Amino acid sequence: MKIVTQARQRVTQPELPVASPLDRRRGRSALSPKRPSEDRAGLADVFPYYAGFAYDWARALLGSLDISDEAVVLDPWNGSGTTTLAAQHEGFRAVGIDRNPVANIVARLRVDAHQADPAPLAATSVPMGREVAPDDPLCAWFTPASVGRIREWAEHLSRMPSSQSGLPYVALFRTIRSLTSSFEGSNPTWVKRAKSSDDLVTVSAAEFDARLMEQQEFIASRIIASNEVPSSPVQIATALSSALPVPNGSVDVVLTSPPYLTRIDYAVAYTRELAVLGHDIAKDRTLRAALMGTTLIRSDADSSLRIGETASTLIKDVTSHSSKASSGYYRKQVLQYLRDLTAGLDEVTRVTKDGALFHLVVQDSYYKDIPVKLADICAEECVLRGWSLVDRDPYVVKRTLTSVNTAARNYKKSDVSETVISLRRG
Numbered sequence: 001m002k003i004v005t006q007a008r009q010r011v012t013q014p015e016l017p018v019a020s021p022l023d024r025r026r027g028r029s030a031l032s033p034k035r036p037s038e039d040r041a042g043l044a045d046v047f048p049y050y051a052g053f054a055y056d057w058a059r060a061l062l063g064s065l066d067i068s069d070e071a072v073v074l075d076p077w078n079g080s081g082t083t084t085l086a087a088q089h090e091g092f093r094a095v096g097i098d099r100n101p102v103a104n105i106v107a108r109l110r111v112d113a114h115q116a117d118p119a120p121l122a123a124t125s126v127p128m129g130r131e132v133a134p135d136d137p138l139c140a141w142f143t144p145a146s147v148g149r150i151r152e153w154a155e156h157l158s159r160m161p162s163s164q165s166g167l168p169y170v171a172l173f174r175t176i177r178s179l180t181s182s183f184e185g186s187n188p189t190w191v192k193r194a195k196s197s198d199d200l201v202t203v204s205a206a207e208f209d210a211r212l213m214e215q216q217e218f219i220a221s222r223i224i225a226s227n228e229v230p231s232s233p234v235q236i237a238t239a240l241s242s243a244l245p246v247p248n249g250s251v252d253v254v255l256t257s258p259p260y261l262t263r264i265d266y267a268v269a270y271t272r273e274l275a276v277l278g279h280d281i282a283k284d285r286t287l288r289a290a291l292m293g294t295t296l297i298r299s300d301a302d303s304s305l306r307i308g309e310t311a312s313t314l315i316k317d318v319t320s321h322s323s324k325a326s327s328g329y330y331r332k333q334v335l336q337y338l339r340d341l342t343a344g345l346d347e348v349t350r351v352t353k354d355g356a357l358f359h360l361v362v363q364d365s366y367y368k369d370i371p372v373k374l375a376d377i378c379a380e381e382c383v384l385r386g387w388s389l390v391d392r393d394p395y396v397v398k399r400t401l402t403s404v405n406t407a408a409r410n411y412k413k414s415d416v417s418e419t420v421i422s423l424r425r426g
């Protein structure tokens with residue numbers, strides 16, 4: 001990986017506000033890492049994503065660190081790119097990795113916003129008349145006649161440079177979402193598909209183009225031009241956290257939030273956007289199986305795993321729970337999750353420098369009535385890999401993603417906490 005070296009230049013944009021600095025006396029941020037329900041900072045509102053933490057908080061944290069101007073900041077579960085954007089605007093070099101290509105398009109748009117062309121891409125530049133493949137993944141929600149125009153746009157954008165395609169791609173995602181909102185149930189992470197042809201959405205090419213123009217204009221309106229342009233290089237790559245395309249000992253700071261053990265299946269949550277990119281997760285399960293927290297069980301799920309005491313206790317508790325499938329399916333799911341999490345932590349350890357800082361935001365949850373102490377598990381697994389615990393800051397979370405699962409509500413639970421774990425290597 002080639003990283004360009006240049007002096008740190010901190011950038012302030014009116015649309016990307018700088019948060020108050022960390023309150024060092026209390027040893028924690030005056031801000032909560034939790035994203036407010038309406039978060040506009042750092043263009044967080046241009047596309048809904050399960051972000052893990054707020055842009056203002058990430059920026060305040062990175063800005064408060066006593067690190068070199070040449071520092072490299074990594075997020076191995078970068079999602080929509082809150083870390084890479086905050087690092088770029090604090091003048092650090094940034095590397096963001098995520099296995100979900102949809103997330104990477106959003107992350108790229110956010111860091112390239114200052115160079116995006118605000119003029120909407122005209123419908124006339126996207127030729128019409130394409131034949132639709134009968135197995136096009138978009139046929140899960142749209143009539144074949146409607147899919148044609150969407151596919152023409154998607155193919156056109158796939159040929160554009162990524163620094164320019166972000167805005168129209170995210171506008172395309174937003175248009176598809178608004179047309180298919182009836183397929184979202186009470187659990188927003190589980191997107192349904194049409195059960196019969198009567199459920200399919202019909203949209204004419206002209207109406208689709210008009211809606212897409214509106215979405216492009218909305219995003220452009222959110223990107224306010226600034227005289228100050230961030231110049232720090234940002235690399236965003238589609239890869240696994242268990243095989244980071246990053247050299248050994250090259251990273252100074254890791255700021256991240258991995259998927260939690262709350263059964264969010266990221267591929268299902270973004271199944272419509274993945275379909276735009278040509279992925280049919282119903283036919284090819286590779287991507288879905290690769291994403292941490294997936295409800296699909298891989299064949300390696302049950303093989304032996306080296307983990308600490310807290311993680312081992314969780315496996316024992318889940319296995320011995322009296323409810324159906326606890327000793328079978330759910331035990332395997334927890335094992336698979338812990339395998340992916342620890343493989344990611346192994347990689348973070350490999351790519352960081354001695355003395356590197358690691359800030360991890362995680363949320364505890366419940367399996368039935370068993371507390372899933374993810375913060376304890378992460379802290380323990382990091383210490384086992386040579387990291388020293390510097391600080392732990394819990395923030396109470398009232399509404400958890402587990403609570404959107406109605407079956408999970410049958411068990412009484414107290415509020416869970418979201419914890420910021422801070423560690424130093426060595």
Ligand SMILES: C[S@@+](CC[C@H](N)C(=O)[O-])C[C@H]1O[C@@H](n2cnc3c(N)ncnc32)[C@H](O)[C@@H]1O
Binds near residue numbers: 291
């Ligand atoms: C909690 S989200 C991170 C959100 C991020 N902080 C943001 O600003 O949007 C976790 C991310 O991990 C990604 N992920 C899940 N499994 C992965 C894997 N095996 N390798 C790399 N990324 C993965 C998901 O696609 C998701 O984007």
